Amino acid sequence: MAAGEKYWAFISYSHRDAAAASALQRALETYRIPTRLVGTRTGVGEVPAYVKPVFRDREEMQAGADLKSTVRAALADSRYLIVICSPDAARSPWVDREIIEFKQIHGESRVLAQIVAGEPFASRMPGRDAEECFPEALRFELDPTGEPIGEPVEPVAADVRPNGDGKKLALLKLVAGMIGVGVDELVRRDAQRAVRRMTKVAIAAVAGMATMAVLTFMAVESRNEAQRQRAQAEDLIEFMLGDLRRKLVPVGRLDVLDSLGAKALAYYAAEDPDRFDADSLARRSHAQRLIGEIREQRGKLDEALTAFQSAADTTAALLARAPGDGQRIFDHAQSVYWVGYIAWRRGQARSAEESFLKYRELAQRLVRIDPANVDWQLETAYASQNLGVAQLDRAHSAEALLSFSESRSVLARLVRARPELSTDLAENHGWTARALEAGGDFDGAVAQQLQRLAVLRSSPDAVADRQVQQQMANADAALSRLLLSLHDLKAAEEHARASTDRTDGLVASDPDNMFWLSESSFSRMGLAEVEYESGKRALAHADSERLAPSISRLLASDASAMNWHMNLRGRALSLRARIALAEGRQVAIDAIDGYLADVHGFESLGIQPNADETTIVASVEMTLGDLLDRSGKPEVAVRHWRAAAARVRPLAERDNYAAITLLARAQLRLGQPVEARSLAARVQTSRYRHPAYADLVSELAQVAGLAQSDAGSKGK
Numbered sequence: 001m002a003a004g005e006k007y008w009a010f011i012s013y014s015h016r017d018a019a020a021a022s023a024l025q026r027a028l029e030t031y032r033i034p035t036r037l038v039g040t041r042t043g044v045g046e047v048p049a050y051v052k053p054v055f056r057d058r059e060e061m062q063a064g065a066d067l068k069s070t071v072r073a074a075l076a077d078s079r080y081l082i083v084i085c086s087p088d089a090a091r092s093p094w095v096d097r098e099i100i101e102f103k104q105i106h107g108e109s110r111v112l113a114q115i116v117a118g119e120p121f122a123s124r125m126p127g128r129d130a131e132e133c134f135p136e137a138l139r140f141e142l143d144p145t146g147e148p149i150g151e152p153v154e155p156v157a158a159d160v161r162p163n164g165d166g167k168k169l170a171l172l173k174l175v176a177g178m179i180g181v182g183v184d185e186l187v188r189r190d191a192q193r194a195v196r197r198m199t200k201v202a203i204a205a206v207a208g209m210a211t212m213a214v215l216t217f218m219a220v221e222s223r224n225e226a227q228r229q230r231a232q233a234e235d236l237i238e239f240m241l242g243d244l245r246r247k248l249v250p251v252g253r254l255d256v257l258d259s260l261g262a263k264a265l266a267y268y269a270a271e272d273p274d275r276f277d278a279d280s281l282a283r284r285s286h287a288q289r290l291i292g293e294i295r296e297q298r299g300k301l302d303e304a305l306t307a308f309q310s311a312a313d314t315t316a317a318l319l320a321r322a323p324g325d326g327q328r329i330f331d332h333a334q335s336v337y338w339v340g341y342i343a344w345r346r347g348q349a350r351s352a353e354e355s356f357l358k359y360r361e362l363a364q365r366l367v368r369i370d371p372a373n374v375d376w377q378l379e380t381a382y383a384s385q386n387l388g389v390a391q392l393d394r395a396h397s398a399e400a401l402l403s404f405s406e407s408r409s410v411l412a413r414l415v416r417a418r419p420e421l422s423t424d425l426a427e428n429h430g431w432t433a434r435a436l437e438a439g440g441d442f443d444g445a446v447a448q449q450l451q452r453l454a455v456l457r458s459s460p461d462a463v464a465d466r467q468v469q470q471q472m473a474n475a476d477a478a479l480s481r482l483l484l485s486l487h488d489l490k491a492a493e494e495h496a497r498a499s500t501d502r503t504d505g506l507v508a509s510d511p512d513n514m515f516w517l518s519e520s521s522f523s524r525m526g527l528a529e530v531e532y533e534s535g536k537r538a539l540a541h542a543d544s545e546r547l548a549p550s551i552s553r554l555l556a557s558d559a560s561a562m563n564w565h566m567n568l569r570g571r572a573l574s575l576r577a578r579i580a581l582a583e584g585r586q587v588a589i590d591a592i593d594g595y596l597a598d599v600h601g602f603e604s605l606g607i608q609p610n611a612d613e614t615t616i617v618a619s620v621e622m623t624l625g626d627l628l629d630r631s632g633k634p635e636v637a638v639r640h641w642r643a644a645a646a647r648v649r650p651l652a653e654r655d656n657y658a659a660i661t662l663l664a665r666a667q668l669r670l671g672q673p674v675e676a677r678s679l680a681a682r683v684q685t686s687r688y689r690h691p692a693y694a695d696l697v698s699e700l701a702q703v704a705g706l707a708q709s710d711a712g713s714k715g716k
Helices: 015-030 069-076 093-106 167-179 183-204 207-217 223-241 243-251 254-270 278-297 301-321 326-345 349-369 374-393 397-414 419-438 442-457 466-485 489-509 514-533 537-557 562-582 590-604 611-630 634-652 657-669 673-684 691-715
Strands: 007-012 054-056 078-085 111-115 156-159
Touching (some): 007 069, 007 093, 015 054, 015 078, 015 167, 069 078, 069 093, 078 093, 078 167, 093 111, 111 167, 156 167, 167 183, 278 326, 301 326, 349 374, 374 397, 397 419, 419 442, 419 466, 442 466, 466 489, 466 514, 514 537, 537 562, 562 590, 562 611, 590 611, 611 634, 634 657, 657 673, 673 691
Parallel strands (some): 007 078, 078 111, 111 156
16 A cells, blocks of 8 residues: 555445445455465556455444544545445435545545445436435536536446346456456456365365366466357356256256256356357356256245346347347247246236236247247247236136137147157146136036146156156146035045155155145145045144144245245145134134234235135135134124125136135125025035035024024014
């Protein structure tokens, strides 16, 4: 440092960004500059071994106060100012004053920035002022009076956001700016040092473990050689996450794939994206999608969405460069699909439908370019099917059936040439069954699920392929639920046990696979419900208790998966309460209250339950009302019965027979037997004979008996 300078840098930050500031201080002070650069002279002086000490203020400033003398002195004694940029920092008068003070002492050129949240220059975009991350004093030069109202400036900024530079590259950008070397030079030297260190460790341990590091990080002087090495590393990553993935997924080895995905992410984080050509960017987006798929299957939806959104940003940019290129359209279609899929997993049906509509439009563009391309024809089938799923979640069963029919016509035509598509065709039968059930056609739904099983049994490697086994388990679970609705309790239990046996086997083969744990939990939940309705309360209770740890693990793995939070958790709570009520035991209602509070929280965020989830939430409301009524709180019970009725009434108007039955039972509790009988009459005309309907008939008979008894008493 120059004479009179005590600190290499002064970190200015909003105290809401204290963690980021602390991490940056620690990273700067512990980063050792590559030995081959130490001692060389640059435009800002001699390169040191470390850029330390770094000053980080730890005190709050009262609103309107002047900078304290200690802070002013530290600013004067610092060579550089690093501003932690976020919307909080942009609104902080403390940060603004520190920037102004530093610029007045040292000028404009020594101010650096690290973006941790928000959007640079969002204040220039109409309606996005709140996203601005650069403080005003950072965005403008000081005028002669010391006010930040001069010419606009573009601050030198490192970006640690997920879609930015990443932590490592962001740190190197800041250090490079402080010691006066190019970022590429520092990255190259840092990579050389990393290679030397990793090589020594590898030689001392297992020489073979150095292969990936050598392929990825070997620094070479020739630009052409560097590009060749990068292409080899990217080809290796694509092999690991592509061909190798196709071999590992059927046997459930997601743990191996996840570790490979982490290495791939580390590789791309260490590379400068500005140096990638279009093909390298396309390979990176492909790897990010594959990593996202692995993370999604392991239940890490936030991490998966980050990977998918990053891939979508890249493929959108590449498509904008070449709008008529079929491969670029295809790549972007995959990214759009996965972003929509995560929205669907989170219960955001409208957002999912919008993404799937865009996905279908891209797929149709592909077929217009080359109608004979089988892969692109398949994209239209996949797009239509996913659109149908979103439409079904929005209770648009007629539109969903049309979308499923469009998909099935393509798959049925292509499966003869590609037998491996049989699993896709089977899945289409499953979704068609769900749409038929939503429309009240239970026999048609059963037929579709049986056809699904037939297709799966005839598929290649049906016994060994775990994905085929999972689909067969799912089909058995769906058949169990449908047969329960038709009051065929024996067949329902047989299919439920078959489903549970298969999914238990899947979980045993890969305990870390959250998707299989989810399937296993839903299968056992269905079995417990059938056991309860068949009068086997002890078995239902045992299976319900066995479910609890799995549900807790799923909920802990991802707080945004609506199917686990609203569906699985709600059914488990409702069943436990019903068993306790039937056995005359006390039920702690705190867990039920907590569940309903969480549902209201999701709804306040704009996340709406689908038809199945709505019925489940209403059922929990009903059960809670029954518990409160039994404990002598009829006024509170009425509120929950009314809430249950309000939830299912729109579904009942669309001939959802489970919703009609639940609404009728709620109306009985609310003293509306006439409407309850009218609703029961609608169910009577259908094939729906779920045990809940038998309960409704029994309750109606009790009310009629009480009414006759009252009339007889009055007659006397």
